[in-house]
Amino acid sequence: GDSVTQMEGPVTLSEEAFLTINCTYTATGYPSLFWYVQYPGEGLQLLLKATKADDKGSNKGFEATYRKETTSFHLEKGSVQVSDSAVYFCALSFSGYSTLTFGKGTMLLVSP
């Protein structure tokens, strides 16, 4: 079945460091891919998405590129802030199927 694998956390960085959170997926066909962010005590928020190969989703300084050849959708940010501390979820969906398959989440901790 379809699955999403994320790197285990926590990822601990200092402010202004470069961030990469790895996400790979297993699926037949060409899913749409998403990154969600969950701040402490809040619901999941859609951060960015990509719907076809080589698409780049971007938002709030975060970017991710849909790589069909490596079945990956890694999240990157050039300079993290303390306020980016949160749990990040990678997810996928298929056309014709309305549900999302989520990864287990990766906690990011950014220190001043």
Next chain:
Amino acid sequence: DAGVIQSPRHEVTEMGQEVTLRCKPISGHDYLFWYRQTMMRGLELLIYFNNNVPIDDSGMPEDRFSAKMPNASFSTLKIQPSEPRDSAVYFCASSPPGPPYEQYFGPGTRLTVT
């Protein structure tokens, strides 16, 4: 848009009591999802609706759990009777019609059963 609205935000109840969680989806969205999140089990899909009709309730843990969607702007998740192991954060999410089916989550209801 106001986003997905959930109430209450926090609920503390005693074992055996009935609990009702409420959700108002984003206007125009025709899918509604109920999730449960715990440290041990992560994020679990409980049930989802399309155009007010339940499509898949295979994630509902037991018969003690039930969900309804009487109209396009309101859904409830009920637990009767509640047990301590039901303690979790319950999220409602909605999504617009058609792909790519991105979901928009509410702030959640933190349920504590003592």
